[in-house]
Amino acid sequence: MTGSTEADARAALRARQGPGARYDAPLAPACELALARRGTAYFARVLNGLPDEAFAAPSRLPGWTRARVIAHVGYGARALARVVESVRTGADLPMYESEAARASELDLGASLPPRALRNLFRHAAVHLDVEWRDLSDAGWDGSGRGRDGAPLAVRATPWLRAREVWLHAVDLDGGGAVRDFPPDLLDRLLAELAAEAGVKAALAPTDRPGPPATGAGPKVSGRAADLVRWLSGRGMERLSGDLPDDLPTLPLPRDDG
Structure with a gap:
């Protein structure tokens, strides 16, 4: 397929999707975003294969239940979304209010019923993806506040998310395997x-x-x-x-x- 044909096909797709569709900025880190999105889909597949009664069972992380891993991945998406949103809007949104608040949030999340945890993962992943898609080229060169308050480059967030979702899909001990990684x-x-x-x-x-x-x-x-x-x-x-x-x-x- 020639370059012009690809451009025409892309333009036709966007026309069909309508004006409300979101797209990554031209200078967004395409490879890292693709890995993060594929990893999110992979984690979702493993999660969907777990019955509700399996959430309280141990994960592959020492001392962590599957529910705690799911909560960690869900709240992790929210935290990264705050970093991206702070750059996009100019608001001062720390990744976490404090270590104590983060720990309390995770403890609460690990105690949620399975349906709530499934919703947390799904909604948080969508929120993060929307923040990425709404970011301008200039925004991708910005930095927010990381967990320790130090600058965290927005451009690094897709790779951090990719690492998290792929490896923790294995930790769910529900069929995820490193050999499946691209x-x-x-x-x-x-x-x-x-x-x-x-x-x-x-x-x-x-x-x-x-x-x-x-x-x-x-x-x-x-x-x-x-x-x-x-x-x-x-x-x-x-x-x-x-x-x-x-x-x-x-x-x-x-x-x-």
Whole structure:
């Protein structure tokens, strides 16, 4: 399809959708937004597969029920939406009022009935997506206040959301798996998690082209998904090599959102 044909098809689609439809700004981070939206749909699919009576059962996060994970993901979308909205409107909207308020909100959310938690996740995800779509090109270069009060670039919020929804879909222990992650997500997670975990090992993803290993230390081989699962503290299945002693442990959720 030629460029002009693609442009014509895009214009025709927008005409059919009408003047009320929202679109991302031309300079929005398209790849990160796509990963966040696909991850939201993936989390929703896993969530929809959980019966209500399973919400009170343990998740894969130590000490966290599935209900608490769902509440965390829902309130995380609201928090990131506040960051984006603060840039869009100029209002001073902190990501969280305080650590105490955030903890109290999460405790309350974890106690909500399943129907309320499903609605929380769905409505919060839509709200965040609307904030992204309403942001101008200039807005994408702005910064709001992160959890600790330090500046948080709006352009970083789609990637933070992508990390959260994909990994926590696995934590629901309802059929989500790292092997389902798209290749571009796995590659970025592999690089980031290796740096964050601080594991002294030469990582060798067997399903990726390029150098046989990256990093220094004993060689650890496996598919990219298996390496990501290990580096995020979610298991060490199907890995080979001299696994280092400083194995990552499963962390509590990152609070980018």
